[in-house]
Amino acid sequence: MSDPWPDAPALTGTGLTLGYGAEPVVHDAGVTLRPGAVTALIGPNGSGKSTLLRSLARLHRPAAGTVTIPGGEGAPVDALALSAKGFARRVTLLTQSRPTPGGVRVRDVVTYGRHPHRGRFGSGDPEGPAVVEEAMRLTGVAEMAARPVGELSGGELQRVWLATCFAQDTGVVLLDEPTTFLDLRYQVETLDLVRDLADEHGVAVGVVLHDLDQAAAVADELVLLSHGTVRATGRPAEVLTPDLLTEVYGLRIDVHVDEDGQVRTRPVGKHTTRSRPARSA
Numbered sequence: 140m141s142d143p144w145p146d147a148p149a150l151t152g153t154g155l156t157l158g159y160g161a162e163p164v165v166h167d168a169g170v171t172l173r174p175g176a177v178t179a180l181i182g183p184n185g186s187g188k189s190t191l192l193r194s195l196a197r198l199h200r201p202a203a204g205t206v207t208i209p210g211g212e213g214a215p216v217d218a219l220a221l222s223a224k225g226f227a228r229r230v231t232l233l234t235q236s237r238p239t240p241g242g243v244r245v246r247d248v249v250t251y252g253r254h255p256h257r258g259r260f261g262s263g264d265p266e267g268p269a270v271v272e273e274a275m276r277l278t279g280v281a282e283m284a285a286r287p288v289g290e291l292s293g294g295e296l297q298r299v300w301l302a303t304c305f306a307q308d309t310g311v312v313l314l315d316e317p318t319t320f321l322d323l324r325y326q327v328e329t330l331d332l333v334r335d336l337a338d339e340h341g342v343a344v345g346v347v348l349h350d351l352d353q354a355a356a357v358a359d360e361l362v363l364l365s366h367g368t369v370r371a372t373g374r375p376a377e378v379l380t381p382d383l384l385t386e387v388y389g390l391r392i393d394v395h396v397d398e399d400g401q402v403r404t405r406p407v408g409k410h411t412t413r414s415r416p417a418r419s420a
Contacts, residue, residue: 147209149174149343150195150218150230150311155204157190157367163202165190165367172311172343177333179354180347181378182364183388188347189235189315191364195345196232196313208311227255230311231304235319239288245299246284249275252306267306274305278332294325301332312336314346318353330357351392355379355402363387375402 150172157165165187172178172195180188193199195206197218208229210216218226231252240248252274253267275281278298283291288299297317304312314333318326334357336342348354354361355375363371363378365387371378379402384392391407405411 148172148215149209150345151207151215152191152195153205153207155191155194155206156202157187157194157199158202163367165194165364167204168364168367168369170195170345170362170369170372172345174310174343175337175341176359177337177344177346177357178360178362179358180345180362180364181349181351181354182370185366186364187367188364192313192315192345192347193232196230197226198232224255227307227309229309230313231307231309232313233300233304233315233317235315237300239296241289243288244284245280245286245288245291245302246271246275248288248299249280249284249302249306252303252308255307270308271306274302277305277335278302279328294321294328297321297325297329298332301329305336309342311343311345314344316347316349318348318350326353333357351379351384351404352402355404379404 148171152168152170155165155168156163168187168191170178170180170191180192182188190199194201197206206218207215208218208221221229249271250267253264253271256267257264272281275284278301280295280298280302283295288296291299301317317329317333321329330353333344333346337344346358358375360373361371361375361378362369363383370387371383376396379394381392381394384394384404388406393405393407395403397403
């Protein structure tokens with residue numbers, strides 16, 4: 140079968156061993172992010188998903204292995220060899236925990252995303268204002284541009300942070316659990332924006348997700364981790380199998396494909412299949 144993403148990888152982690160102190164928590168892991176594709180890292184708590192993602196963003200230096208990014212004429216170069224600003228012009232990271240700036244407007248926060256493109260004292264970014272306006276339009280926060288971010292709901296604030304990612308205008312975007320603590324509407328809207336980054340802008344997206352059905356819906360490729368080891372990599376239907384998920388998560392997980400071709404998972408607990416009394420007329 141031909142490669143569905145024939146372009147050269149936008150970011151590659153190879154043989155990554157990562158730890159805290161002397162204790163490794165990720166062992167010999169590999170992940171490849173490609174332009175125009177969403178790759179979701181999934182697995183139980185403590186499996187190493189966020190640690191692996193942080194290593195791709197150069198926030199966790201590997202004990203072994205490399206993170207590479209295309210250099211001149213597409214040849215891979217060590218991401219650690221790039222300057223901080225040079226790397227930030229290529230890769231964006233949206234972390235789980237971000238302090239809410241006090242007394243700052245939405246437009247100001249989105250403008251922060253232009254920092255890697257500026258020279259000293261904020262100079263040298265003539266395209267910046269237009270890019271910021273477009274980022275706010277794409278993420279639906281343009282109408283709240285003048286509002287203080289401290290007045291926003293959690294879902295609104297998440298869209299502002301995503302607008303900041305758009306404004307940074309990189310070829311790679313890394314997102315660590317972007318739907319956490321959001322209600323259903325904002326979860327769906329956030330995942331739609333993730334898909335838009337890949338489909339409409341050709342961005343290589345790496346995202347950590349807990350919800351298996353969300354991962355199956357948004358991702359082209361899944362990387363399943365267990366105890367710091369990559370257990371499987373592939374399309375959702377290839378990775379989300381009952382036997383593998385049941386083994387990795389430690390409880391029975393049924394899997395089926397609905398009439399739209401969407402993979403659906405169903406964890407089975409003690410009360411999942413209990414019968415319920417019929418309601419009286």
